[in-house]
Amino acid sequence: MNIVDRFLQYTRINTTTSREKGAAGIMPSSDGQMELARLIKSELEALGLVDIELRDTAILTATLPSNLPADQKVKTVSFFAHLDTSAEQTNDTKAKIVGYEGGDICLNEAQGITLKLAEFPELANYIGDDILVTDGNSLLGADDKAAIAAIMDAVRHLVANPHILHGDVKVAFVPDEEQGLRGAKAFDVEAFGADFGYTLDCCGIGEFVHENWNAGDVVVTFTGQSAHPMSAKGKLKNSLLMAHKFISMLPEGEAPQYTEGTEGYYWVKEMSGNSVKTVLKMDVRDFTKDGYQDRMNFLKNLAESCCALWGEGSVSITLADRYENVANSLEGDAGFPIDIAKLAYARNDIEMKAIPMRGGYDGAVLSQKGLPCPNIFTGAHNFHSIYEYLPVKSLKAASAVVVEVIKITAERG
Template identity: 65%
Template sequence: MDIVDRFIGYTKINTTTNRENGANGIMPSSPNQMELAKLIKKELEDLGIKDISLSEKAILIAKLPSNLDKKVPSVAFFAHLDTSAEQTNDTKAQIVKYEGGDICLNEELEIYLKKSEFKELENYIGDDIIVTDGTSLLGADDKAAIASIVNMLKYFTENTDVKHGEIVACFVPDEEQGLRGAKALDASKVGTDFGYCLDCCGIGEFIYENWNAGDCVVTFTGASAHPMNAKGKLINSLLMAHKFISLLPNGEAPEYTENKEGYFWVKELSGNSAKTVLKIDVREFDDQKYKKRMQFLQDLADGLNKVWNGKVDIKLNDRYENVYNYLKNDNAPAIVYAKTAFKNLGIKPIIKPMRGGYDGAVISAKGIPCPNIFTGAHNFHSIYEYLPVKSLRAASEVTKEIVKLVAKD
């Protein structure tokens, strides 16, 4: 099966993550994630791969043993089964030959992928591009990754004369709501020396830095009183929360920052005069700066508690870490092999920090250093998501080349 047909086949299975089910601890949060996992398992079995496991949580692990007479590092490739919840409609993928200008996604609804808004389209004039009909996500995030990995395994199972070490493919559910599948993964069952997620965007993107991420929940307990006799009695928890927010550093919020600039994100405020809950996300690339941000919030709560007699309760939680904390430096094998693969294939690496998280952040902390390779798609989480066919093929070629390079060492 051609990689394009494989990808389009995956898009026909609606694997939208279900946030309500996820919040109730259900995994996978949507049943079609398991259906997709079963389809992938069947495809891998048809390739002759025998060491395959599929858990009740839709975590699929497949291993292709080494055909070398020497020991080389084992490598894993990761992708997620779910698609984001911004759109829940079934995907109706279509392939267009891009000749320039705008792309009509849906004539009836007058939905266009506009060159004026997505200037990178100019890079794909003359290419085939996979798009939606404008009513759903495409799901290249992350089904392009799944297609690339399965296509790579197909190559090595059909070309047994090509040398390779152990290759592990791992597919997890519910990445789109807090990296839940990666958190549930037993990394010892993967057991490789390092790995790669395929979960970033246009051709050439290569990511090995992401946020250190934390959550902060502050609960302010006031005291209720009727306004007719509130003087000296009413303690308004809403105003306590407002005071806390006002003491955060000016300009250190998502809307004011870029690149490697960290922030506090005041994300949610709910309550009344008696009790108010404030939720803040903390993000920072540098590990020490992240710790300082978390300590700042703790110190702020402690200081206000002295004024308000213990009416502030703060809970700080680490969500995920920067992958670079585990890669240590740019000479890490996972980085070197990927950069060499890009060079050998004539792909210019676009190295950038990810102002977000991905499964590799959790997987790296479990002992498998795991940078992030492009899928080739653009506009994740949008009805304007699109995937150039050449980029999809390139993503799979990178995985093949990495495996070949490891086998040569």
């Protein structure tokens, strides 16, 4: 089966993550994710992989055994993809292949849905290529089925070409990345037994991620005092106004809508309550360890100062770390996965474009657990959108990079 047919086969299984079931602690949150995991498991078995294990959480792992001499030991490399697709669209995917000759792409003539070059100018980079698109009524699911197809195609290539020397190669497919990296958080890194790894998720051809946010969650609770308006003077303490005052004291311009690149921020995400009690929920993001800690300390100090101003028990704050920057796990000698990827890109005549990810991904959690895990491109564009598309040459390039990473790992010992 060629890589395009493999990808299309995966898109026919609806694996939309369910936020409701996820919130209830159910994993996988949708039946389609387990259905896809079972299909991949059968393909891994047909390819002759060993130590195949599919858990009831839909976490699937397997090993392609080394074909090196028994006395030659090399590091074990691993590759990760997630099974679920985002909940922005829940319809079944009806993917199609378009031979792109430039200009706009009509996704659905009857409904007037068009992928417009003016809105997505990077399309011009793919003139003359075949492009996989939706019918305008769903996501394409390249996030992250392109990754699954690329990994499986790379494994197929190695099995079909036993003269290519490689050490043990481990693969893993995890559920519910699209709602809090739940599969990665449940993943047993120690039992997996890999030395380092790569996720394949997001990004056009050539892009590479080895840094992302240090991320934290903050909950601030404001407790006021009720009073009837007729006798409220000097007695009423309105927790809603306290929350608004607190927000007004956040650094101006340090919010998502004002920042880009590696600029950190405070994100006021949710506020609920009444005059007696108000709960404010915030995200904190920063690329550096010190910057992240400074932001968390600032909020803690601000809450304590407000509590001193408004009275004992008026303000309480809870700070929690969500995930770390992958770069924290790739410092110094531990940065060899970056070096291997650079060489793999170069051998495939692909210019590496390292980008800071303004978000989290499975590799952030896996790295924090002790498995250094930067991210390789899948080649797809416009994730979480009906305008998602995947150039075929980019998909094939992702598979070729995986193969080359495996070869280089064996060469370097």
